[in-house]
Amino acid sequence: MWDVIVVGAGPAGCTAAALLSRAGLRVTLLDKSAAPPPKVCGEYLSPGCLPILDGIGLLSSLRDAGARPLNGMVIHTAGGRTLEATYPRDGGIQGLPARGLAIRRALLDPLLLDTAIKQGAEFAPNFQVSDLVWKDGRVAGVRGRRRGQMINHRARLVIGADGRNSAVARRMGTVQPHPWLDKIALVGYFAGVERSGAVGEIFLGRDLYGILNPITPELTNIGLVVNRRDFAATADLTRLFLETAATVPGLRNRLARARAVQPPRCLGPLAYRSRRLAARGALLIGDAAGFLDPFTGEGIYAALRSAEIAVECVVSFLLTDCTAPADPQDFPLAWRREFLPKWRFCAKLQYAVRHPALAECLVSHLARHPALLSRLMAGVGDLIPARELAWHRLLFRR
Ligand SMILES: Cc1cc2nc3c(=O)[nH]c(=O)nc-3n(C[C@H](O)[C@H](O)[C@H](O)COP(=O)(O)OP(=O)(O)OC[C@H]3O[C@@H](n4cnc5c(N)ncnc54)[C@H](O)[C@@H]3O)c2cc1C
Known part of the structure; x- marks a missing residue:
């Protein structure tokens, strides 16, 4: 017992x-x-x-x-905008x-x-x-x-x-x-990826996205998240991964000289x-x-x-x-x-991923308001309670 x-x-x-x-x-x-x-x-x-x-x-x-x-995240939109967002300077442990x-x-x-x-x-x-x-x-x-x-x-x-x-x-x-998020992820390790330093990077495509994490000096963990209805099952996941990544504007260039270290793995629905x-x-x-x-x-x-x-x-x-x-x-x-x-907030972010024009507006709004961006990063980074991430506060309070 x-x-x-x-x-x-x-x-x-x-x-x-x-x-x-x-x-x-x-x-x-x-x-x-x-x-x-x-x-x-x-x-x-x-x-x-x-x-x-x-x-x-x-x-x-x-x-x-x-x-x-x-240190933070860099977000690349499908329309070519780049938003650099660092975590708050005073939010870490021991000051x-x-x-x-x-x-x-x-x-x-x-x-x-x-x-x-x-x-x-x-x-x-x-x-x-x-x-x-x-x-x-x-x-x-x-x-x-x-x-x-x-x-x-x-x-x-x-x-x-x-x-x-x-x-x-x-x-x-x-x-x-x-009720409406029905996605699948493909995740793999790649060598030879062009990276931006000590940051995670998110590449928004048309209703899909890729995340790049510089996991070791040589290896990059890359995840692609796509709608399940757009996913065509295949035995060659590396090929599917590279073909899908090639549809995401900024990610395509980063993978130009990359090689898969092991075949990507697939998981879903998420x-x-x-x-x-x-x-x-x-x-x-x-x-x-x-x-x-x-x-x-x-x-x-x-x-x-x-x-x-x-x-x-x-x-x-x-x-x-x-x-x-x-x-x-x-x-x-x-x-x-x-x-x-946090789930409600993240579901709304997913809505923006689904509507690229909305994602462009949001990114350009945040780029113009660094205090809002810093608050967003504190919430996304789980440093402040997620209830403080209400959309109206993010969009209208400076
Ligand atoms: C594509 C993708 C990317 C992600 N990326 C990130 C990320 O970058 N950062 C992040 O924070 N999170 C990420 N996550 C989420 C993260 O991986 C999970 O939330 C996390 O692993 C959950 O931990 P857990 O302990 O609840 O479950 P798990 O890590 O899944 O552990 C469950 C354990 O239970 C055991 N188990 C299962 N069934 C049984 C059984 N019947 N009897 C006994 N043992 C059993 C398994 O062997 C396993 O050891 C990602 C998820 C996905 C799908």
């Missing part, structure tokens, strides 16, 4: 397991893989991630592992300027798992959760397969951190696609949301709760921050009453308060 079972050893699950173990709770962290599996990801961490990673003692290890600071980070998931995820284990969580690899164990109308544990054997684990709380296609989310209720975020004895964090789009790159922030919120909601109960099952009824409201404003 565990205090907490965390399903999924990605950023969300490892952060929750580290924080709960540090508080003195008995935590097991289950993952269907032997070690964190490769992820389709732009590998950009927003500045808001840094204080959370610092809080679990990981930031210096990430820097030692080669994480590269990013330093705010920075994002570029780091390969192949480095980040194992370091997060090490942190959870060092804090006392027990890691159970190769355990694929297939079902929840219910007792008296509440979740009392999980059922899954390890080395061909079906095993039940029981706990006072189950945290579903098993990413998109979450088994825990599906067993708790329905997972809904976004946007969905779990309707039920908590049940008696269980809750969902990270991608298991939902995902919108990689445009503003806050998936890892949402994973880390939702883990923090979950722990804030349950830890004192779990520590005070040492046997009773947890009922995380405060969690859904806390989750919605934190993330829904």
Whole structure:
């Protein structure tokens, strides 16, 4: 009998397991893989991630592992405008300027798992959760397969951190696609890409976009996000990637001398949301709760921050009453308060991506109003609450 079972050893699950173990709770962290599996990801961490990673003692290890600071973003519109946007000078940790980070998931995820284990969580690899164990109308544990054997684990709380296609989310209720965002991403590593320095770059095309992240001195992570209806499945994803990238004005030139280091990977549909975020004895964090789009790159922030919120909601109960099952009824409201404003804002940005004339107007407006641009970067970088990113404030308040 565990205090907490965390399903999924990605950023969300490892952060929750580290924080709960540090508080003195008995935590097991289950993952269907032997070690964190490769992820389709732009590998950009927003500045808001840094204080959370610092809080679990990981930031210096990430820097030692080669994480590269990013000063901001450069946006290139389909009409040829360029907008350079840096993160706020005073928004970083220890009074330093705010920075994002570029780091390969192949480095980040194992370091997060090490942190959870060092804090006392027990890691159970190769355990694929297939079902929840219910007792008296509440979740009392999980059922899954390890080395061909079906095993039940029981706990006072189950945290579903098993990413998109979450088994825990599906067993708790329905997972809904976004009403109008229906996109697919192609992500690959390229060498020989022409780059602009320590910044992420977004290239807007006609209802599609590309993101370029200078992940190591030689390698560039490039993601293309296209409508699913425009995506023609093919065995040669490198060719499809280069053909699609060639339709995005600025990106075409950057790839003139590039070569794919490994074939791009494809993932979609991207946007969905779990309707039920908590049940008696269980809750969902990270991608298991939902995902919108990689445009503003806050998936890892949402994973880390939702883990923090979950722990804030349950830890004192779990520590005070040492046997009773947890009922995380405060969690859904806390989750919605934190993330829904950003989702609404990002959905509107997606509307602008869909309408290039609107994107041109927005970019030229922001270029004329640096204070607004700085506020936008603080919000997009997860440094200020997303509710302060309301469109009318961005457009009309200087
Ligand atoms: C194209 C694309 C680009 C992106 N780019 C960025 C970016 O640049 N920056 C950013 O911040 N975010 C980005 N994201 C989002 C980011 O990758 C995710 O939000 C993040 O990985 C979520 O972390 P997580 O811990 O919730 O889930 P995951 O990282 O997916 O981890 C889930 C874990 O659960 C395990 N698991 C799954 N099912 C089971 C099961 N049944 N039983 C046991 N274990 C299970 C898996 O093995 C995995 O280890 C991008 C997403 C996409 C699609």
